[in-house]
Amino acid sequence: MPIVTAAGHPDRLVVLESFPEPRSTTNPYLVQLMRSLPADVQVMTFTWRRALTASYDVFHVHWPEILPRGTTRARTAARRLLTAALLLRLTVRQTPMVRTLHNTGPHEPGGRLERALLRWCDRRTTLWIRLTPSTVAPSDGPVVTIPHGHYRDWFADLPLAPAEPGRILFFGLVRPYKGVEDLLDAFAEVPDGISRLRLVGRTTDDSVRERVERAVLADPRIGARLEYVGDAELADEISRAALVVLPYRRLHNSGAAILALSLGRPVLLPSGSTAEELAAEVGPGWVETFTPPLTGATLTSALAHSAGPDRAAAPDLSGREWPAGGSAHAAAFRTAAALARRGGRR
Template sequence: MPSNRRRRRTNDSFVVQQSFPVPRPTTNPYLVMLASSLDSIAGVTVRNFTWRGALLGSYDVFHVHWPEILVAGHSPLKALVRQALTVLLLLRLAVTRTPIVRTLHNLELPSGISGRERALLRLFERQTDLFIRLNPETPVRDDRQYALIPHGHYRDWFAAYPQRESVEGRFVYFGLIRRYKGVDTLLDAFRQLPGDVSLHAAGRPSTVERADDLRRRAAGDDRIDLTLEFLDDGRLVDTVTQASLVVLPYTEMHNSGGALTALSLCRPVLLPANPVNERLNAEVGPGWVYQYHGALTPEVLATTLAEVASRGPIAPPCLDAREWRAAGLLHYSAYLQATNAQAIRQLDAARG
């Protein structure tokens, strides 16, 4: 790792301006653990996001995770204000030649956004100096710089919470409920499953209409328990550890913190088959990641549950490549790489 870096200021601190604010109970633990792992590195300072700090503060690198959050608002006026501030932020970063690093949590732009939002996100993309891939399956382009940093595990995050014994025949879904998460498909498939089994689907639906639809699908089957609200960490651990099998039937899955949560809590997980999940299966060891091809069916649920029940004692999932201490150091290295790339571009421009 380079040690003789140039400083924007005379002090010793390398300042990372993150795109997320001071964490709240609903903040993604990934962001909190990332900030903590960076703060543990001598000479590195992490700043949480405020518009004032991002526009007027002094820092070495801007790290953005979901740039669409910066340009969205709960009302048209608020969205317009945030979009104007984003333009100012990008101008400020360009003028001060501050590198942008972006973590590629998602492959595509969000659906249902305005043309103005789409244009700003494209501008953000063009101005980004380095992209962080969370797994090797994320596509790359020849004209971009990348760093590969695996998504860290959640073992330490959940270590303080008591775990429950798994309930025989219990399927569990947890997490934010969006259209692409496939919870409606899970409910429909489960209802066709005979026998003494149960399903607990827990998480906050993205819309009132989605919540109403799930209640209609679950009506009349007392084996289904719906908890349609945000789960704090203690309730999440309680819910997940009661599972015989966690089911995450996403129609789009590239980076899943949910799968890593289940594995961090030593619960097997059923996922749609794709190269990312096949890599995860090979990484953690046999008996933890199960995959299905095509549609989620009652037969898939029954067969996978039977496989889990018959597997016998096995070693815990191997998550050694996802330690947060290493992730923090790799992020720091990526920031330095982006800073050096920015300096090289400035030198090339000066040379004409």
């Protein structure tokens, strides 16, 4: 699978992103990406009307499974039809598609028709953007590596609290694949009364919510806020943690890990290429790893290391600056447009 690097192009490029106009709850990664693109790239945010009727040079997809999914059966059926119409339009108009591989497949599987639409989307992808060097794209085609940008600028104006000894934090969307139940089981094995566990983030899974609520009632050391929190509250929660634990059962890429490191808090991740690459990048002492299953002994050891003197004053995130990331995205879009003009995958 070739790695490509594109030179700049003087013409203005119009890129349709797959996410709608940002709101207060929009992932800051997407907002920072939009802001980092150079002036010769015009960004259009997603509406179905724009996707099906507007003129644009490149369609940039982040999580394609969102396109065919609705909140009701009727809306899901409608969005599947709209997704098929969009893919057909892209094919007929020979519009290139660029996909960022936040994950190589949906975290929650869909039905047979959704899977067929996503395979079509994979086949139609002109160029892949991966966030980590070890990622393998779902289908053939050019691949560029653009690291996930940091969050230091996004949170720069918010006050940060000092880390509290023994405080463990999990934050982010609380979904089954993220291993929250494993974290609760492991924390139950931690014998001391000093350590505390805090869980912060919205969940739509009733079984996970019930499991967390039972744990909170059973152990006074555990606290939870299972809802969306704003930037100021999130920065406060992260900065008060001595250790951020992300016990994902599948770790492909983690914006949460980058966020924790951006605010100067060490993270514990499951071992594997993603964690190892990140640990080597940011410097010693900032990324601890464990081989599943997660245990109380692992948590205790990681907490002890988090208080140790073996790391630099801040993790090295110099390879994740947004101006460089924006320029790299613009180059990737222009490469995809050039490939389409030459008759490559469209």
